[in-house]
Amino acid sequence: MLLILAIVAIATAYYFLNLNYRYWKKRGVPGPKPTLLLGNLGPSFFLKKSPAEVYEDIYNDYQDVPIVGIYRASTPALVVRDPEVIKDVTVKSFSSFRDNDLQIDKSIDPLFGRHPFVLRGDEWKTTRVQLTPGFTSGKMKWIYPLLEDVSKQFVRFIESKPKALNGEGVEVKEICMRFTLNNVGSCAFGLEARCFEEENSEFRQLADRFFCPEAFQMVKVFLVSIIPVIPKLISIKFTPRDVEEKLTNIISQTLKYRETNNVVRNDFLQHLHQLKKTCTDYEFTDVDVAAHATGFFGDGYETSSIVMSFVLYELALNPTAQSTLREEISKAFEENDDQLPYDALQGLQYLDGVVNEALRMHPPAGSLQKICTEPYTYIPKDGDVIKQPVTIEKGTCIILPVNGLHHDPKYYEDPGSFKPERFIGVNKDNLTKYSFLPFGEGPRACLGQRFGILQIKIGVAYVMKNFELSLNKKTKRPLTYDPIYFMTSPKGGLWLDFKKIV
Ligand code: HEM
Numbered sequence: 323m324l325l326i327l328a329i330v331a332i333a334t335a336y337y338f339l340n341l342n343y344r345y346w347k348k349r350g351v352p353g354p355k356p357t358l359l360l361g362n363l364g365p366s367f368f369l370k371k372s373p374a375e376v377y378e379d380i381y382n383d384y385q386d387v388p389i390v391g392i393y394r395a396s397t398p399a400l401v402v403r404d405p406e407v408i409k410d411v412t413v414k415s416f417s418s419f420r421d422n423d424l425q426i427d428k429s430i431d432p433l434f435g436r437h438p439f440v441l442r443g444d445e446w447k448t449t450r451v452q453l454t455p456g457f458t459s460g461k462m463k464w465i466y467p468l469l470e471d472v473s474k475q476f477v478r479f480i481e482s483k484p485k486a487l488n489g490e491g492v493e494v495k496e497i498c499m500r501f502t503l504n505n506v507g508s509c510a511f512g513l514e515a516r517c518f519e520e521e522n523s524e525f526r527q528l529a530d531r532f533f534c535p536e537a538f539q540m541v542k543v544f545l546v547s548i549i550p551v552i553p554k555l556i557s558i559k560f561t562p563r564d565v566e567e568k569l570t571n572i573i574s575q576t577l578k579y580r581e582t583n584n585v586v587r588n589d590f591l592q593h594l595h596q597l598k599k600t601c602t603d604y605e606f607t608d609v610d611v612a613a614h615a616t617g618f619f620g621d622g623y624e625t626s627s628i629v630m631s632f633v634l635y636e637l638a639l640n641p642t643a644q645s646t647l648r649e650e651i652s653k654a655f656e657e658n659d660d661q662l663p664y665d666a667l668q669g670l671q672y673l674d675g676v677v678n679e680a681l682r683m684h685p686p687a688g689s690l691q692k693i694c695t696e697p698y699t700y701i702p703k704d705g706d707v708i709k710q711p712v713t714i715e716k717g718t719c720i721i722l723p724v725n726g727l728h729h730d731p732k733y734y735e736d737p738g739s740f741k742p743e744r745f746i747g748v749n750k751d752n753l754t755k756y757s758f759l760p761f762g763e764g765p766r767a768c769l770g771q772r773f774g775i776l777q778i779k780i781g782v783a784y785v786m787k788n789f790e791l792s793l794n795k796k797t798k799r800p801l802t803y804d805p806i807y808f809m810t811s812p813k814g815g816l817w818l819d820f821k822k823i824v
Pocket residue numbers: 422438439440450617618619621622623625626629686687690759760761762763765766767768769770771773774775
């Protein structure tokens with residue numbers, strides 16, 4: 323009798339656990355078969371692949387299917403493959419998909435909880451409007467000489483590293499991170515971050531505790547991405563308490579110094595300070611200033627150093643592209659008395675192609691997760707594999723499979739080859755819109771894109787002018803990626819050799 327009861331209990335539990343897995347079938351949306359409890363993210367649960375890699379596999383397995391129904395653990399989510407539908411999600415029907423999936427409670431994490439990426443609804447809108455003037459092209463021109471200065475120091479730093487020049491190799495993400503941290507220190511805070519001079523400067527230590535693939539908070543973000551019910555059960559604190567205290571201290575000391583010494587700089591911190599005085603929407607407190615300055619700190623160095631390291635890696639692998647780029651850059655320096663003014667840098671088309679192509683091949687965010695904020699109905703086109711309208715319910719997670727789109731031969735011929743020409747002139751005009759999403763799209767796209775691109779371009783320009791790059795054998799190829807970190811992080815790093823051009 324007991325045995326029968328146990329069998330009935332197991333069968334009933336199995337039935338109810340599987341019930342949710344009929345969600346997409348009932349709506350006529352194709353998708354891969356889920357595994358009990360894990361859904362379609364089994365490879366991520368077993369740390370074999372990052373969720374972005376799993377979404378890329380699903381993208382590849384469902385050619386010509388515009389939307390694919392999947393499950394993250396037992397929660398339904400939708401992978402949007404068709405660029406036309408992506409346009410709807412990010413722009414045309416933005417009000418239906420206004421928020422990002424990641425949610426952080428401000429009362430638990432006062433700094434990251436105020437980051438525009440995690441803010442929702444009107445709070446997001448107000449903050450976005452407040453921060454946008456900190457990233458105008460006028461501001462970029464103002465900070466440009468600071469970036470030039472750090473780039474010259476970067477060249478001297480590489481020259482002073484014997485391992486870079488003697489064949490032992492250096493890990494480029496590490497040195498690019500020192501470069502971007504110094505830029506952030508200088509451009510946002512008016513401080514010398516001293517990441518070239520000191521092995522373990524304060525900024526460097528903060529970075530190690532903050533956005534680091536091994537850091538504990540990354541494991542939490544990973545768990546939330548594969549088991550979406552977690553935030554309903556426990557609150558997530560992203561910023562470690564010591565980082566929170568140190569950054570808040572740096573910021574308040576800098577502002578105090580500026581006030582006592584009447585220092586006015588046209589930088590991001592000044593913009594935040596001004597907001598504190600002028601904001602009428604709500605009381606813009608010191609915590610708001612610290613939160614957005616911390617946001618600039620984190621956003622400013624990590625993604626840009628990832629992209630810059632991949633740019634240098636691809637140039638090392640592609641000597642022809644490297645010489646074409648060096649020629650373009652050297653010419654610009656020659657025409658400007660051995661300097662590279664802002665307008666000259668902006669005019670470098672091949673450099674623009676190189677950066678975009680590296681962003682295409684190795685986007686730091688291999689997928690983007692949105693949340694449906696108002697019901698939206700997908701209407702199938704003629705000949706669609708989906709035969710009936712599908713209403714996406716409020717609360718459903720929408721996945722934009724950035725890696726899948728960027729590597730799809732339908733949009734990028736020979737996608738595994740590094741071809742900067744794709745992003746130059748008429749070729750660029752002919753690219754399929756909404757198939758290139760390194761910064762997202764629409765009103766919620768990256769706010770710091772201008773700053774990110776600018777610091778990458780000037781850094782790469784100075785490296786190209788001064789060094790020839792080649793791959794060091796310590797780079798493990800083919801590249802494989804850290805499955806836990808939510809950004810693209812190659813295992814073992816990217817190791818290059820530098821040869822000084824005399
Ligand atoms: C090359 C470097 C960078 C890349 C590839 C990048 C990429 C992204 C992506 C993919 C998003 C999400 C977009 C979406 O949700 O649709 C994002 C959001 C954001 N990024 Fe960046 N980013 C970079 C540099 C920066 C920098 C330098 C800053 C600021 C200093 C910054 C600030 C932000 C902010 C504030 C958001 C949230 C925007 C919002 O939700 O309204 N990013 N970025």
